[in-house]
Amino acid sequence: MVSPARYIRFAKVFRVAPRVIWLSSVFIGVLASVPKILQLHITFTELMVDSSIAFVYSLLIWYANLFNLPKYSNKAAEGGFFTIRLLCSLLFGIGFMILLVSVHQLLFPAYNFKSMLMMYQFRGILINLTIYMFLHLLYQSHRTQLMAIELERTRADNLGAQFELLKQQINPHFLFNSLSTLKSMIEIGDEQSANFINKLSDFYRSTLDNRKSDLITLTEEMAILQAYIYLLKARFEEGISLAIEIHPSLNQSLIPPFTLQLLVENCIKHNIVSLEQPLNIRLYTTNANLVIENPLQLRKNPESSTQLGLENIDQRYMHLLNRKIVIENNGAVFKVKLPLIHEYPNH
Template identity: 60%
Template sequence: MIWFSAVFMGVLASIPKILQLHITMGELMIDASIAFLFTLFTWYFNLYQLPKYSGEPIDDHFFNRRLALSLLVGIGLMIVLVLLHQLLVPGYPLNTMLMMYEFRGVLINLTIYVFLFLLYQSFHTQLISIELERTKADHVSAKFDLLKQQVNPHFLFNSLNTLKSMVDMQDAHASEFILKLSDFYRFTLENRVNDLIALDEELQILDAYLFLLKARFEDGIAIKIDLPLNQSGIAIPPFTLQLLAENCIKHNVISLEMPLQIKLYAEGDFIIMENNIQPKLKPEPSTGMGLENINQRYLHLNHSPIIVEKGADIFKVKLPNVPWKY
């Protein structure tokens, strides 16, 4: 582009003399050469004044030291080129020719400077925008990593109490409870660094988690999972389903008389977790961090938000399918 524009300016600068008809080919070539060399030099001079090459931060103001330096160097270069022209083609009035070329040179210099200034400002704005998006993504990722690594201490405390009770009563399922508790924490350690896992693996985490809950609440929780058998192409952020199930338990009454009913099923392009609403008389304080972090994670990975629907009796969270290509 630089060389093409330099040739173009050389031809364009020669048009007035071509129209004079009586100009010689030698004079025409010299005139075009001055415009070509000046344009080429000005391009590279202004280009190498940019921060990538000069190492100095760019000034956001249009009128700055870089513009003044470019104009001064351009004026000096044009004087040199005109003097060479005078030596090669004597007879032209030096004062008139110098003023004409200097005016032409200032216009060329300003045109190139404005183009590079606007181009670099646009480039710099895009870099800032990309950096902001990257920072936002890193922030979301860090928050979600914190969420993944945060094992609810109450859950661990309650699970150990349940295990103690099962051992004291010599419950036949105590060994299986220990295995499921071990599986759950193994899954936690293995997948906490992953952004996505296969839906099958997520269901294994959920299965271990729900088994521990069933051992504690018995028939106070009713779980129904109805998902397609072929789930090979579906991915999900790890611990999403476990966090949703934990959210159901946190905000609802669980008892044998009023069992909490949790359903997990597919509908169109969504995986849906649904539960009946049985609000506690003294609800636990909610920060909303769980659902918001899951939502931000889906926005980051799939540019699709989760959908939360709350009716009079039913609470639903719809998770958009994430293709297993990330």
């Protein structure tokens, strides 16, 4: 099995399929023999010998130019088209053509190849330039694609890192608010303080597993929310209530963990919660959204905000769905609409 690191190195190596090299060399060989076909009194053997020179020359020039590229490095070829690499390729091609013609003259002494050396050299330079240009374009295209892949991977890694940071911010935020609640209970001598600590411990332990997930089912999220509401009622008693109107068919829809808990925290942070003026929170669904709303009964001195609530939720939905949450405030009721997320076999 290929390791990820080795696979990445393999993907960065520039390659040309062998069949492309061989088929193009055959085509060049056939194309180079066309002028010979137009001549009178040309024999089939002479035609094949002439074609073989162009074929062998093209084949070697292909591989010479290919292996002259920085193939086994992720470093891009320096310079443009006209570089020292092109000059070396042309000089190599001239020398190889002389050798190739000399060998054919020895193998087929009946044909006067040496008298046509200049014609073969001119043909060879054209073949070399054509192959070099085609290879240069392929290589530059390959480098461009690699850069695009690297940029996309960097972007994905950056988004993933931001998303992980968002998830890491949630539990410390919840713990801070829970400890503030416990502090208040202890200060007023609430007899439920010890039970609150036990419930908080159990709740916090259960949230650690869900914290590792990007998405959980709405059923799991509701279990977290119900436990959180229990902890809130230990402090506020009848000063807070939650009405849930969610159709059972949506229980398996998905939601980022702790979303509803953060929204309830946001309600408490900005509104009066007391026995005289209870905060009645409503949670329900529409065709495409999960909606949480509360009446606006704003505090005169609201708690200081850490800016982790609505912004955190909005960024997580942007990361997962590329969709923003909808916030509505008509002066009497505050609503937050969350897009429903459904899981499909192919997505």
